[in-house]
Amino acid sequence: MHEIIKLENVSTTYEGEKRPAIKNINLSIKKNEFVYIVGPNAAGKTTLLETINGLLTPIQGKVQVFGQDVRKDGAKIRSEIGYVPQDFMVDQNEPYTALDVVLMGMYGKIGILKRVEDKHKAKALEVMELLGIKELANRPVGKLSGGQQQKVMIARALAKEPKILLLDEPFSNLDVESKEKIPKLIYQLHEERELTTLVVTHDANQIIQNVNRIVIMNEGKIIAEKTGKKLISSLKEFWWLPHTEAVE
Template sequence: MNRVIDLKTMTVAYGSNPVLWNINATFKKGAMTAIIGPNGAGKSTMMKAMLNMIEPLNGSVTYYLDNEPSSYGKVKKRIAYVPQNTSVDWDFPATVLDVVVMGRYGHLGWLKRPRKADYDYAREMLVKVGMPSFANRQISQLSGGQRQRVFLARALVQDAELYLMDEPFAGVDIKTEGIIIELLKELRREGKSILVVHHDLQTVAEYFDEVVFVNREIVAAGPVAEVFTDAHIEETYRVDHNLGEEGVEDVGITL
């Protein structure tokens, strides 16, 4: 397989509480992959472990951006991350343009200030996400959908090869969702790899090439056309130990 990330026997815990057990998963290069599962299933934790934000108890995360095995530290400048909207301090005193320019810091190196070209590029990406008139707006004044678009623009200015996004469609309006998915499809056409923690099962077949079902463990993974089945959906959400049937209802599934 033309892979971009391999997870091998990875187990992750918060303190004494295991969140993910024995995760084995391979993510395909040049594809849009959805990571699906109920609340509390470990989807965001899996992504954070990939980004070296959480250290697994055991197992490994290996990158193949150059078709050779690499650690996160060797390729991190080629990876863009869009966190959950709720995990960001939106009261931080910064303008929209400031936040987008932050995506250029990996290219600038330590102690170097952004140049005019970096600000121009950031403004260009704000045009792409439909927010050029918001450049000088404080981020605390933005709606949920506008915030997601700003973070997408910040990811775009990184010129990354791999994009990891944690629920980028959560809480956004239909217009914003359309803008985001079209930009992600454009990135895929350019050969980029995109991993998305996703919650809306109704759009998986329309948006994604690959899907990974997870609930503490990997339930199933592979091409959407083969793996996104009623049986795998039922198996993934039925074993939600934290939420029971409420976890099923929250994502709009009738079992």
């Protein structure tokens, strides 16, 4: 079976730190898997995602995406990954509009020196419409609310038309209605486009019925991995981990 993402004995330590933030991680993810990563604060979830997309370089082990070494082919690999980071800081005086930010996701495909054409704008607006933020297209992104900014970040990742989605707490600022709708939309696109999707979220109820695999992390390690039908009941074994109790 072909693996899209493969980590072998990977440890990542932040500069100036003694202890690795993730330790001896082994993980294999196949095409079109929908993976849910869970664990308490500081478990290493964000570090894991950023090690996969090559934004962090491991001190040990091997990370392969599409069979290529992230250390060597990071930029190329990242052009196929839609990443929604957990912490994005938008300056209130940021001059870019919401549409500009969504278009930035498409630069890898458009080519940085080429002009943005009407067809690119149309595609970006189409994705923004799916997320219910089309009317915000010309507003400066710094003046949007936290939830609106989060939707812009999701739109940016989707407009890129990536092969892989890495979503780090993508629903945290969303209102109740959006927390229902947007995970469904993401799953629908995941299926239609045969994506490979990794989601870190404490809002598990909305996505849990669709996942193929649950990766449970604690203190920098993968302490369990579950696949198959009994995902939800198996997650209950981990009730003692903070933030897993959200699953009903």
